[in-house]
Amino acid sequence: MQGFAGPKAREQILERFAALPLLIPGRQDHVDAAELRNVCRRGGVQAGTIDALIAQLCIRHALTLLTVDHDFHHMARMVPLQVWQPPAHR
Numbered sequence: 057m058q059g060f061a062g063p064k065a066r067e068q069i070l071e072r073f074a075a076l077p078l079l080i081p082g083r084q085d086h087v088d089a090a091e092l093r094n095v096c097r098r099g100g101v102q103a104g105t106i107d108a109l110i111a112q113l114c115i116r117h118a119l120t121l122l123t124v125d126h127d128f129h130h131m132a133r134m135v136p137l138q139v140w141q142p143p144a145h146r
Contacts, residue, residue, distance in 0.1 A: 079113050088112045092135050099134040103127065111137045 081089075089105070089112040096103040103111070104127070111131055114121045120138040121128055132139045 079117060081109055081113060085109065085112050085116065088116070092131075096131050096134045101127075101130045101134055103131050107131070111135065114138065 086109065089108040092112050092115075093103045093105070093108040096108070107125070107127055108131075111121070111128065113119070115135065115137055118138075120140050122140045128137065128139050131137055
């Protein structure tokens with residue numbers, strides 16, 4: 057909800073997000089996210105705590121991550137994270 061102003065924008069965002077499933081991390085997700093951070097760090101990639109948890113949830117649920125944060129692309133070189141890529145231009 058950060059970066060959006062006004063109650064109308066808030067309502068539109070909440071309405072659109074209501075269509076998405078809510079993933080609640082469990083204890084094992086936090087443990088696995090910490091290991092994911094360690095794997096990335098050993099490979100020379102810095103991963104933040106929340107980014108690692110998001111990546112872990114995507115891995116566990118076999119989801120493709122849609123993001124504009126290039127850090128996830130670096131993480132995907134180290135762990136089995138699927139990051140959406142736009143189709144190649146012909």
